[in-house]
Amino acid sequence: MEKKSFVNLHYKPNKNDIIATYRIESKLGLEKAAIEVAAESSIGTWTKLSTLNQKTFNKLAPQIFYINKKKKIVDIAYPIENFELGNIPQLLSALTGNIFSMKAIDNLRLENLSLSTKYINSFQGPYYGINGVRKLMNIYKRPIIGSIIKPKVGLRSKQHAKLAYDVWINGVDVVKDDENLTDMSFNKFKTRVLEVMKLKNKAEKETRKKKIHVFNITAPMDTMLERAKFVKKMGGKCVMVDLVSVGLDNVQVLRQANLGLIIHGHRAGHSMFTRNPRHGMSMLVIAKLARLAGIDQLHTGTVVGKMDGSAEEVIEINKSLKEDFGINKVLRENWGKIKPTLPIASGGLYPGLTKKLIDILGNDLIINYGGGIHGHPNGSIAGARACYQSMELAIDKKIKIDKNKFKEYLDAQKYWKNKK
Amino acid sequence: MEKKSFVNLHYKPNKNDIIATYRIESKLGLEKAAIEVAAESSIGTWTKLSTLNQKTFNKLAPQIFYINKKKKIVDIAYPIENFELGNIPQLLSALTGNIFSMKAIDNLRLENLSLSTKYINSFQGPYYGINGVRKLMNIYKRPIIGSIIKPKVGLRSKQHAKLAYDVWINGVDVVKDDENLTDMSFNKFKTRVLEVMKLKNKAEKETRKKKIHVFNITAPMDTMLERAKFVKKMGGKCVMVDLVSVGLDNVQVLRQANLGLIIHGHRAGHSMFTRNPRHGMSMLVIAKLARLAGIDQLHTGTVVGKMDGSAEEVIEINKSLKEDFGINKVLRENWGKIKPTLPIASGGLYPGLTKKLIDILGNDLIINYGGGIHGHPNGSIAGARACYQSMELAIDKKIKIDKNKFKEYLDAQKYWKNKK
Numbered sequence: 001m002e003k004k005s006f007v008n009l010h011y012k013p014n015k016n017d018i019i020a021t022y023r024i025e026s027k028l029g030l031e032k033a034a035i036e037v038a039a040e041s042s043i044g045t046w047t048k049l050s051t052l053n054q055k056t057f058n059k060l061a062p063q064i065f066y067i068n069k070k071k072k073i074v075d076i077a078y079p080i081e082n083f084e085l086g087n088i089p090q091l092l093s094a095l096t097g098n099i100f101s102m103k104a105i106d107n108l109r110l111e112n113l114s115l116s117t118k119y120i121n122s123f124q125g126p127y128y129g130i131n132g133v134r135k136l137m138n139i140y141k142r143p144i145i146g147s148i149i150k151p152k153v154g155l156r157s158k159q160h161a162k163l164a165y166d167v168w169i170n171g172v173d174v175v176k177d178d179e180n181l182t183d184m185s186f187n188k189f190k191t192r193v194l195e196v197m198k199l200k201n202k203a204e205k206e207t208r209k210k211k212i213h214v215f216n217i218t219a220p221m222d223t224m225l226e227r228a229k230f231v232k233k234m235g236g237k238c239v240m241v242d243l244v245s246v247g248l249d250n251v252q253v254l255r256q257a258n259l260g261l262i263i264h265g266h267r268a269g270h271s272m273f274t275r276n277p278r279h280g281m282s283m284l285v286i287a288k289l290a291r292l293a294g295i296d297q298l299h300t301g302t303v304v305g306k307m308d309g310s311a312e313e314v315i316e317i318n319k320s321l322k323e324d325f326g327i328n329k330v331l332r333e334n335w336g337k338i339k340p341t342l343p344i345a346s347g348g349l350y351p352g353l354t355k356k357l358i359d360i361l362g363n364d365l366i367i368n369y370g371g372g373i374h375g376h377p378n379g380s381i382a383g384a385r386a387c388y389q390s391m392e393l394a395i396d397k398k399i400k401i402d403k404n405k406f407k408e409y410l411d412a413q414k415y416w417k418n419k420k
Numbered sequence: 421m422e423k424k425s426f427v428n429l430h431y432k433p434n435k436n437d438i439i440a441t442y443r444i445e446s447k448l449g450l451e452k453a454a455i456e457v458a459a460e461s462s463i464g465t466w467t468k469l470s471t472l473n474q475k476t477f478n479k480l481a482p483q484i485f486y487i488n489k490k491k492k493i494v495d496i497a498y499p500i501e502n503f504e505l506g507n508i509p510q511l512l513s514a515l516t517g518n519i520f521s522m523k524a525i526d527n528l529r530l531e532n533l534s535l536s537t538k539y540i541n542s543f544q545g546p547y548y549g550i551n552g553v554r555k556l557m558n559i560y561k562r563p564i565i566g567s568i569i570k571p572k573v574g575l576r577s578k579q580h581a582k583l584a585y586d587v588w589i590n591g592v593d594v595v596k597d598d599e600n601l602t603d604m605s606f607n608k609f610k611t612r613v614l615e616v617m618k619l620k621n622k623a624e625k626e627t628r629k630k631k632i633h634v635f636n637i638t639a640p641m642d643t644m645l646e647r648a649k650f651v652k653k654m655g656g657k658c659v660m661v662d663l664v665s666v667g668l669d670n671v672q673v674l675r676q677a678n679l680g681l682i683i684h685g686h687r688a689g690h691s692m693f694t695r696n697p698r699h700g701m702s703m704l705v706i707a708k709l710a711r712l713a714g715i716d717q718l719h720t721g722t723v724v725g726k727m728d729g730s731a732e733e734v735i736e737i738n739k740s741l742k743e744d745f746g747i748n749k750v751l752r753e754n755w756g757k758i759k760p761t762l763p764i765a766s767g768g769l770y771p772g773l774t775k776k777l778i779d780i781l782g783n784d785l786i787i788n789y790g791g792g793i794h795g796h797p798n799g800s801i802a803g804a805r806a807c808y809q810s811m812e813l814a815i816d817k818k819i820k821i822d823k824n825k826f827k828e829y830l831d832a833q834k835y836w837k838n839k840k
Contacts, residue, residue: 049795
């Protein structure tokens with residue numbers, strides 16, 4: 001029988017293979033360390049096994065087919081039989097599992113995943129996608145303006161709803177719960193939904209525009225589904241999950257329930273394992289898996305705001321959410337039937353940053369302002385107007401800044417310039 | 421109105437507060453950085469809010485009550501109203517969420533959590549706990565001997581079951597699926613359960629001892645529950661979840677289903693965010709939350725095996741799984757009704773390490789051998805015997821090593837000594 005090994009630089013990935021790109025630091029040297037990683041993430045362990053025969057090895061052994069010593073990067077192709085289709089946790093247990101614990105490895109980072117069409121097709125992807133969200137909102141040629149209700153927690157349901165109404169009728173399209181606001185003693189989930197929906201309908205009538213509220217249903221799965229169904233029953237159109245806290249598997253389950261709700265993906269906590277450039281995994285990988293699981297709109301970074309993330313990284317992630325073909329150098333991912341995911345910029349944004357943000361990330365974006373609206377020197381209404389104005393100015397460079405028409409924007413500019 | 425701030429070194433934690441211990445690195449200096457962390461994880465953001473009044477602030481603002489500049493450590497007490505009871509993802513979104521992304525912070529690690537009785541009582545904890553597992557297995561005074569089937573993936577259901585049988589009748593108490601083995605094309609989940617249960621019954625009859633198989637049900641929640649119910653229906657007693665891959669919320673849901681199954685917690689992937697001593701969170705925090713969610717037995721480290729983790733750390737974690745009161749310096753956690761969780765040592769273990777392992781971690785332990793059994797020079801049966809023998813020798817120091825009685829152990833010693 002042909003004797004395969006883990007390393008084969010002439011290997012051409014099979015069309016069904018899943019390719020993982022790892023950056024590895026190890027005293028063993030790159031090639032030996034890559035073999036340890038390939039083994040522990042598939043069929044091997046720390047010692048030779050009497051129960052592993054050559055036939056099984058040949059069928060399942062991942063192939064290390066690219067080694068870049070300078071960048072400490074390797075590409076490993078995993079036969080699809082290593083994975084259960086439609087099961088993201090199983091993929092994570094293999095490719096982002098034990099390998100991060102091995103004493104033999106000092107640092108390890110999963111930089112990219114190139115998923116094969118067979119694997120991709122075992123998922124549903126977003127229900128709405130970018131076009132669906134835009135159609136629902138009737139907003140086609142500009143970024144969507146969002147506001148996070150602030151403080152994150154503390155307002156009662158009625159106060160929350162009133163604040164949402166105030167910003168909706170002053171230019172905001174989407175209002176959202178923050179990541180730690182769920183069913184609180186002072187702001188019960190169902191009461192919030194009821195209060196918000198009343199004023200959402202009022203705001204829609206008055207503005208003749210579609211308004212969306214993003215309800216945070218982050219909770220154990222049964223509760224999450226129950227809350228999503230309640231939102232749907234009350235006429236809501238969108239729910240949010242903190243996808244790191246609940247897991248991408250629960251996004252899958254929520255998506256499979258086919259409720260016709262936009263799934264808004266908050267990524268609180270990702271930086272525990274994405275921030276270190278030497279260890280963990282990249283936000284790019286999370287973004288791809290989130291799209292696969294069914295996230296319609298995903299927080300991917302602001303570049304210019306309070307959160308970490310370079311322009312280069314955020315641009316690459318946003319691109320990957322929209323593309324039909326993967327950006328891995330092996331261009332074999334066909335996302336065919338899977339709709340694209342709309343990127344969200346959120347965290348530390350205020351009117352003075354809008355133009356720069358759009359210049360870097362483009363129009364296909366939800367821009368969320370929290371402190372940027374509710375921290376405006378003249379209050380939340382002025383803040384909402386200022387943010388909308390900043391967007392108008394950013395997308396139409398011919399507009400002249402009339403002092404009356406753009407008063408709130410100019411006030412915001414003055415206020416935050418002095419603070420910086 | 422009294423004007424509270426985030427820092428109050430005279431603050432005495434309220435009995436319901438949840439106390440988080442963070443290690444922080446920031447250019448801002450420790451106190452200022454701690455304020456940023458306290459604010460972003462509760463009611464604040466990067467700028468002053470017009471919508472946050474003093475009353476809300478006083479009610480919800482976390483109190484930084486201990487600052488240790490040398491160790492870069494702070495203790496922050498969060499009023500319980502910041503949290504939804506019974507909802508682990510919500511706690512994670514607050515305490516291990518956005519704060520890890522802030523540009524203002526260079527490195528951040530959640531070192532410990534001191535949960536209050538009110539919070540603890542909103543969870544069920546383990547169904548069996550240590551005593552329940554020991555009673556079920558009728559093993560009281562020694563570590564439980566486990567074997568992971570190796571290779572991790574690749575064996576067919578029948579081969580898997582046969583191998584389980586071979587090691588069961590040679591001293592192994594518990595046989596388990598590995599973390600990446602779920603429902604595979606070559607080894608379907610249900611077929612595996614059927615094949616294994618047949619031979620488990622046979623092994624029990626022949627040995628007159630209770631044998632357990634740990635079936636890996638790691639998958640999206642609906643599939644996971646379906647598989648757990650199938651295991652129960654077929655007479656199985658234990659299921660495994662990769663708790664990082666599926667999320668602790670799904671452990672909660674599985675526990676709430678009250679199936680009477682032991683829940684075995686594999687932690688593949690934790691090292692993405694626990695390994696760096698400067699960033700992420702500690703395994704201790706995961707262990708506490710896993711116990712809360714309902715894990716009966718949890719992988720916590722081997723000290724001597726292939727995986728990272730110091731003796732000091734693993735001892736502290738194992739102690740916390742068994743104690744009624746928290747080991748945080750504020751001794752106010754009452755785990756009263758929550759049963760203790762049995763620690764599992766797994767990863768790179770072989771007979772020669774057993775004594776050292778038990779000397780460090782004690783008897784209340786499941787010891788899993790994978791390569792240590794299936795990599796024995798004379799095969800898996802010899803490997804199973806060798807591991808059982810190594811346990812006998814470790815717990816009874818008076819035994820003389822008879823060359824015939826302990827043949828497999830001595831063979832293993834010779835083999836792995838030469839390999840090291």
